[in-house]
Amino acid sequence: MNGKLQDFSAGAIAILPVLAAAVPIALLFGTLAAARGLSPLEVWLMSATVFAGALQFVAIDQWSDLAPFGLLAVTALVVNVRHVLMGASLGRSMGGFSTPQKYAAMFLLTDEGWAFAEQRVRKGELTPAYYFGLGIALWLVWTTSSLAGALIGKALGDPSVYGFNFAFSAVFICILTGFWSSWRTAVVLAASGIVSALASLFLPGAWYIMAGAVAGIVAAAALHAEVHGPGTDGVMPS
Amino acid sequence: MSLDINTLLAILAMAVATYLTRVGGLWLLEIANVKGRARSAMDALPPAVLMAVIAPTVLATGLPETIASAITVVAAMRLPLLAAVAVGVASVVALRAFIG
Numbered sequence: 001m002n003g004k005l006q007d008f009s010a011g012a013i014a015i016l017p018v019l020a021a022a023v024p025i026a027l028l029f030g031t032l033a034a035a036r037g038l039s040p041l042e043v044w045l046m047s048a049t050v051f052a053g054a055l056q057f058v059a060i061d062q063w064s065d066l067a068p069f070g071l072l073a074v075t076a077l078v079v080n081v082r083h084v085l086m087g088a089s090l091g092r093s094m095g096g097f098s099t100p101q102k103y104a105a106m107f108l109l110t111d112e113g114w115a116f117a118e119q120r121v122r123k124g125e126l127t128p129a130y131y132f133g134l135g136i137a138l139w140l141v142w143t144t145s146s147l148a149g150a151l152i153g154k155a156l157g158d159p160s161v162y163g164f165n166f167a168f169s170a171v172f173i174c175i176l177t178g179f180w181s182s183w184r185t186a187v188v189l190a191a192s193g194i195v196s197a198l199a200s201l202f203l204p205g206a207w208y209i210m211a212g213a214v215a216g217i218v219a220a221a222a223l224h225a226e227v228h229g230p231g232t233d234g235v236m237p238s
Numbered sequence: 239m240s241l242d243i244n245t246l247l248a249i250l251a252m253a254v255a256t257y258l259t260r261v262g263g264l265w266l267l268e269i270a271n272v273k274g275r276a277r278s279a280m281d282a283l284p285p286a287v288l289m290a291v292i293a294p295t296v297l298a299t300g301l302p303e304t305i306a307s308a309i310t311v312v313a314a315m316r317l318p319l320l321a322a323v324a325v326g327v328a329s330v331v332a333l334r335a336f337i338g
Contacts, residue, residue: 050256089283106263166330167323170310176289197294200298216283216286223278
């Protein structure tokens with residue numbers, strides 16, 4: 001029990017930099033959503049049940065008096081389709097999770113929580129307690145700060161997010177440096193980075209993430225023979 | 239505290255669609271036998287997705303972001319995460335002020 005509590009705390013502490021950056025972003029979201037006519041309860045409900053920052057900003061941008069829920073559902077699928085890749089990758093490291101724990105864990109899946117979970121996988125074992133420490137800490141901060149933004153956002157004036165928005169990129173860069181293993185990593189990163197940056201200039205919405213990710217894994221698949229050689233399937237540690 | 243039925247439906251539609259993308263990966267794992275070339279591809283997924291998430295900021299936003307990203311990489315190799323993130327954010331703020 002003590003070990004579980006320790007793991008839970010370790011997860012919540014690991015994600016602290018993200019929590020600090022999430023507060024102003026969520027305040028901004030709550031402020032914008034309230035300006036669009038959503039009540040504080042509705043703002044909290046969206047943050048609590050959708051729990052996906054990028055999508056919530058896109059949705060508020062498209063919001064109208066008669067909220068178009070068909071369009072919003074399709075938008076949710078498109079903006080969040082990257083979660084399919086993240087879930088498939090992380091699912092392989094969830095041997096210690098029961099089935100209900102897996103389905104609860106996926107409800108809390110975010111770019112940030114997922115990145116820290118994959119980092120934990122590389123350093124050792126990902127326990128349910130550690131994962132829920134990451135996820136619940138972020139959920140509490142995101143929902144509370146959204147609500148606060150809806151209630152007092154106007155009083156805060158124009159919340160400047162400059163610097164804070166880069167904090168998310170900085171967190172991802174730090175985690176990414178831990179994934180370096182060989183020149184093959186460089187090829188994967190180059191393929192993913194170049195395609196993603198180009199796609200962001202020409203494709204609408206968040207399709208650049210899928211485009212870049214697919215380019216990266218295609219590059220990894222192309223390099224496969226040199227990585228494992230014939231007949232070594234399943235021998236290499238993951 | 240008001241709750242409009244139409245707004246509630248819209249929020250729930252977004253929540254359900256988002257949850258489907260989150261569990262979709264688990265279902266994909268169950269039907270797909272991951273080995274060989276597919277396994278190499280799956281192993282590369284975390285760095286490939288991370289890179290794809292940050293690439294527009296790092297490469298296609300502006301000179302301050304690109305330079306700050308490089309500084310963050312160097313900081314990440316020497317400092318703990320929180321300190322490296324602080325260095326990155328401070329450098330982007332400073333660079334935006336100088337370069338604009």
